[in-house]
Amino acid sequence: MNQLQLAKQLKVSCESCSLSDLCLPKGLSPFELEKLDDYIERPRKLEPNVQIYQPGEKFFGIYAVRTGGVKTYLTKKTGEQQILGFHLPGEIFGLDGLEHFAHRCYASTMDNTSYCVIPFERLDELCGELPELRRQIYKLFGHELNCDHAHELLLGQQTAHERLATFLLSISSRFKNRGFSPNSFMLPMSRHDIACYLGIAVETVSRLFKSFQQQGILKINRKQVDIQDMERLREMVINCEDPESF
Amino acid sequence: MNQLQLAKQLKVSCESCSLSDLCLPKGLSPFELEKLDDYIERPRKLEPNVQIYQPGEKFFGIYAVRTGGVKTYLTKKTGEQQILGFHLPGEIFGLDGLEHFAHRCYASTMDNTSYCVIPFERLDELCGELPELRRQIYKLFGHELNCDHAHELLLGQQTAHERLATFLLSISSRFKNRGFSPNSFMLPMSRHDIACYLGIAVETVSRLFKSFQQQGILKINRKQVDIQDMERLREMVINCEDPESF
DNA sequence: ATCCGCAAATGACATGGGTCAAATGTTGAA
DNA sequence: TTCAACATTTGACCCATGTCATTTGCGGAT
Numbered sequence A, B: 001m002n003q004l005q006l007a008k009q010l011k012v013s014c015e016s017c018s019l020s021d022l023c024l025p026k027g028l029s030p031f032e033l034e035k036l037d038d039y040i041e042r043p044r045k046l047e048p049n050v051q052i053y054q055p056g057e058k059f060f061g062i063y064a065v066r067t068g069g070v071k072t073y074l075t076k077k078t079g080e081q082q083i084l085g086f087h088l089p090g091e092i093f094g095l096d097g098l099e100h101f102a103h104r105c106y107a108s109t110m111d112n113t114s115y116c117v118i119p120f121e122r123l124d125e126l127c128g129e130l131p132e133l134r135r136q137i138y139k140l141f142g143h144e145l146n147c148d149h150a151h152e153l154l155l156g157q158q159t160a161h162e163r164l165a166t167f168l169l170s171i172s173s174r175f176k177n178r179g180f181s182p183n184s185f186m187l188p189m190s191r192h193d194i195a196c197y198l199g200i201a202v203e204t205v206s207r208l209f210k211s212f213q214q215q216g217i218l219k220i221n222r223k224q225v226d227i228q229d230m231e232r233l234r235e236m237v238i239n240c241e242d243p244e245s246f
Numbered sequence C: 001a002t003c004c005g006c007a008a009a010t011g012a013c014a015t016g017g018g019t020c021a022a023a024t025g026t027t028g029a030a
Numbered sequence D: 001t002t003c004a005a006c007a008t009t010t011g012a013c014c015c016a017t018g019t020c021a022t023t024t025g026c027g028g029a030t
Helices: A003-010 A030-037 A120-129 A131-157 A160-177 A191-198 A202-214 A230-236 B003-010 B030-037 B120-129 B131-157 B160-177 B191-198 B202-214 B230-236
Strands: A044-046 A051-053 A061-067 A070-075 A081-087 A106-109 A113-119 A184-186 A218-221 A224-227 B044-046 B051-053 B061-067 B070-075 B081-087 B106-109 B113-119 B184-186 B218-221 B224-227
Touching: A030 A120, A030 A131, A061 A120, A070 A191, A070 B131, A081 A131, A081 A191, A081 B131, A113 A120, A120 A131, A120 B120, A120 B131, A131 A160, A131 B070, A131 B081, A131 B120, A131 B131, A160 A184, A160 A191, A160 A202, A160 A224, A160 A230, A191 A202, A202 A218, B030 B120, B030 B131, B061 B120, B070 B191, B081 B131, B081 B191, B113 B120, B120 B131, B131 B160, B160 B184, B160 B191, B160 B202, B160 B224, B160 B230, B191 B202, B202 B218
Parallel strands: none
Antiparallel strands: A044 A113, A051 A106, A061 A113, A070 A081, A070 A106, A184 A224, A218 A224, B044 B113, B051 B106, B061 B113, B070 B081, B070 B106, B184 B224, B218 B224
């Protein structure tokens, strides 16, 4: 096998990627997809708890998670962090770099993780030619914004148990969308990260998991979650927003 | 004066708008500006507490505040709202509609307010031709996202007095950017709205204003704020983020 | 001016969830 | 297998804020 063939094999192909209908290429025509495909870097692999970027670092492109999980977060000088989002396979991150073409937050892996990088300059050039790609970018962007808005509602107005319920429903529906069971899944993040995302203390997360379990709403063993009463979980969250849609 | 001249006079001109260096057109060439200008609707005027859009409503375009002030918010079924952002003259809102081409949150005036609407379909067409306009849009997107991230940090990790200090610094620097005094300004929103934005109770806002005043940090009379010790205010907020840049 | 209605401030009290400390699990390295 | 380091759980205590009730103040209408 010569170099060329090898390179071709190694090259990531969006078309063949099992996540392509969840990721950026969703809705693009084969022609458009091929053009985009040429630009995407081969997946990178990282171990758990490795930093991908930090504030001030140059923005190169949009990241797409293939396997594992990534968290994005800000920190206070005193060290506390606020996790902004968890990014599961098929989801993207890195848009925080768009304002100044430099990142504003941190991104780290939570697990063994592989991801693609879509170089932004190339993507932007393509956007000039492909209206459908532009639309896809807008959608992606609007989705990020709406996720952040839902997170603000959670942080500003929900009680601790509402927050945890909202969180579980969100993870559940994201697994479901990806074809996995919505009732039984493995959380990719630590208790500490959950607490940090929800703006509550780790101890509170522990106590709430115990309480949910005692009420027969779920079974939990380390990171394995089994939702036993989805309806009760939904009743705990009474926003005007439909959590399914985030 | 014939109809045509009248129409031309009424037509809003970005070029002549005093806010143009804060708003979308910032950084566009005169040629690009003129093309964009043709599409922008004349400013609309509304009284205080009028709803501009609500969840589910079709997304027509990006809104730019000319005078007054606008708040965007989500609500829980129980009625509590979470204010997502305050939008002052020269600032934009409405990007929550990008995901599904329908809005996901509410937008209401807080004051007598006038605003422009930039029809999105036209804007998008122009984006195909004008790379510099695309870049401007990305910057806008990124800025919105970063503002929301800072808000999440505030809601998740800051104490009540840190929140109020952060809020005052943000408003102050936004007035400053617009050429007004950073030390003396009129808040366009009610105590209730401040509380709702900060995720705390109205009563807490009252008490904190009193406490800040007793400490000689500021003077406050209804909506008139005079910051007397900006440094102390800054010391109260110890994030890794520079609040000036939001 | 006076009155009305709403916004803001104030006081008294209650509590959700934070903090601290200790115990218990879990994992990975040697 | 054992140990060390770290994650998670549990318990006891308490404080920053929320809640509720009342008062005060302002601004618009008459």
